[in-house]
Amino acid sequence: MRQSTHNRSLTISTLLAATLALLLTCGPGAAGDYPDRTVRIIVPFSAGGTADAVPRLVADWLSRKWGQPIVIENRIGSAGNVGAEEVYNADPDGYTLLSAPPPPLVINQNLFRKLRFDPARFEPIVVMAQVPNAIFVRPNGIKASSVAELIDHLRANPDGLTAATLGSGTTSHLSSQLFETMAKVKLRQIPYRSTVPALQGLLAGDVDLMFDNLGVTLPLVTAGKLKLLAVASPKRLPSMPNVPTIAETLPGFEAVAWFAMVAPPGTPKAIVEKINADVNEVLARPDIQANFRKLSAEIYGGSVERTSQYLRSEVDRWSTVIKSAKIEMQ
Structure with missing residues (x-):
């Protein structure tokens, strides 16, 4: 009898553990079947420039991999602030992303007295390229x-x-x-x-x-x-x-643009990590690398943590540039 009771206890414990694992896997913080519908990538600058070309190249292959449409939308204005604010206030579900060069992510906080978003709160995904x-x-x-x-x-x-x-x-x-x-x-x-x-x-x-x-x-x-x-x-x-x-000629002069993908604050880590892994897979494609070379773009990529560290370092670097150039805040 004791053995039977013990076995029933083990069975119940096992079922509870399995149920909990299933709930965690299917919960809102998990990647699950993401994406199962159209993903929007907001580019806060006009079409025709490198800031627009880089995410379009990546989105083309990412859409094929995901089997879902990816729509690039240009939301221009205020040095990238208009598009960045839209993504900042979007639902943190991975279906609205921002692809941007430095201004709205690491520069504007040192140029604009009032921003209606906090660049540091975006969820870093990946820096796709440097130019x-x-x-x-x-x-x-x-x-x-x-x-x-x-x-x-x-x-x-x-x-x-x-x-x-x-x-x-x-x-x-x-x-x-x-x-x-x-x-x-x-x-x-x-x-x-x-x-x-x-x-x-x-x-x-x-x-x-x-x-x-x-x-x-x-x-x-x-x-x-x-x-x-x-x-x-x-x-x-x-x-x-x-x-x-x-x-x-001017020792120490450096000004490199880059193009990063970020998500709204609070986007689940599992979704961020999935997008990071899939974008890195796209960046490893020889045809993507060949197209980037035509733009003189160097693949960056890497982990979410690498992206986070890079963006933090860029805040400091551009802040130094702004101070040395004596540019006043607006």
Whole structure:
């Protein structure tokens, strides 16, 4: 009898444990069958730029893997704040994500006095790629074939050149400001809403030079319509060994854009980890890597923890840039 009672106790305990495990597996914090419907990825900048191209490339293959549609929606305004706020307030269920370059995640908290969201509370998923910024000029434009010659020209002609940037808080804007500070020169900055009109302005001669990431601008360099003066990476790019860095003339100059995917605060860890794993799988595809190389984008990837640490370090780095460039808060 004792043995029978003992066996019944074990059976009941086993059933309870199995039931609890099932509940935990199927609960709201588990990935389960995610996703079982359309996923939205909000890009807080205009179509046509690298910030739009990178998530579209990833989303294409991610959609195939998941067997569910992924819709890219561009929500522009206020240096990325409009789109970021929408995702911040979305349901934390993994069906609304943000893919963004640095401004709304690590820069704007040091530029805007009032944000209607806390960038630090987003759930980091993955940094998909990094792309260095660069200085672009027209081949038949200003008489400067190097950063040193550009600086000499600017010192001889104060306020004589205009620079296209992509608006306050963008890495394009901060790169230009940092250049002015470190080179001790002055540029008349002309803000554009996005990469496409800025490039049109440069090609038309409305501005003299442009600070932006390599990305979608590189084909114009290859076609001979623009000249790449220098890149803002810490060292020369293996794919462009003959293109100097700005740091070779201005030691310590670095301005690298990147594109990260994050989720609304409170998104279950299991869902975040699943998206991270699946995006990393997409990033490992040779065809994706080939397409990224066309954008001069370097795959980053890695774990959620690596992403979290990287974003924290970027807050500190861009804060230093803003302070050194003496940019006032808005």
